[in-house]
Amino acid sequence: MKLRELISLGGIAGIALAALVGVAPAQAHNAFVSSTPAAGSVVTEQPGTFVITTSDALLDSGPDSPTTFLQVRGPGTAQLYYGDGCATVDGASITMPVELGEAGEYSIAWGVVSADGHPITSAANGGDIAFTWQPADGQELGSGFATPPTCGEAPVGSETPAPDETEAAPVAPTDTATNAPAAETDDRSAAAAGILWIGIGLGVLVLAAIVLLVVVRSRTRSAHGDAAPDADDPPAAL
Known part of the structure; x- marks a missing residue:
């Protein structure tokens, strides 16, 4: 030739x-950008609203969807969950109202539906976000729940049992992974x-x-x- x-x-x-x-x-997933509260921060006043921001607009799968969630839990070994479970999509962010409880170490687990239609979670983006809650004088404390609250439904259990109820078997908190989509599905797709x-x-x-x-x-x-x-x-x- x-x-x-x-x-x-x-x-x-x-x-x-x-x-x-x-x-x-395009096959690129949304990337995590920031959170409120920020990772590693020390919070002294009730944030009121927790925010997870990503790099692109998110798809709204609805407040009851297991692929869009924001869970706040802590402190101690028998951790409780805080917030109402109503994670709302706002452009490139999801938000949820939260009132923190006792002082200590807290973590934020989250999940969203990326602009390309694939679900992504904190587990696949560096892990849950950890921060410290040190409430200043006069801060009102919120109630915690034994299981992740579902938007629009009454949460199961609240706060730590009273001293005369400590012999009752504690309710184990639900693993965040059960509500988060498997990252392996994203990789295979x-x-x-x-x-x-x-x-x-x-x-x-x-x-x-x-x-x-x-x-x-x-x-x-x-x-x-x-x-x-x-x-x-x-x-x-x-």
Whole structure:
């Protein structure tokens, strides 16, 4: 194959690849940007509203969806949950009203639906957000619950049992992971989408090469036909 043909083949392949990249959908998930309260911060006044902010607009899956949630829990070993469970999507953020309880170490677990339609959680983005609650004088303390509250429903259990009830079996707090979507599902979906687009890209390149080969052969045959002597022309003199 001549150099000019090779250059043409490379040009067509490049155009096909650029077109493929242009039509392929974005696969990037939203990235965590900030939180209120911030990780590692010491909070002395009731924040009122907790906020998780990401890098792009979020999809609103509704207040009852297990893929959109914000859970605040602590302190101590038998941790309680705080807030009303009503995580609201606001652009690139989710918010929830929370009144913290006893002083100590707290953590925030969260989950959102990314702009590309995939759920993401704090577990897959550096882990839960930890902060310290040291209420100043005069701060009113909120009530904690044994299980994560559900928006619009009365929470189960509240606060630590009284001294005369300590012999009763404690209710184990629900693991945040049970309400958070598995990160493995995101990875498998992204991998499958990547394989699909790679296959499509290879198919486009092969098709472009076949078209180029047909065009080159057609031009070659045409050129040979033009070069052949006309049957009506007289033979050349010896």
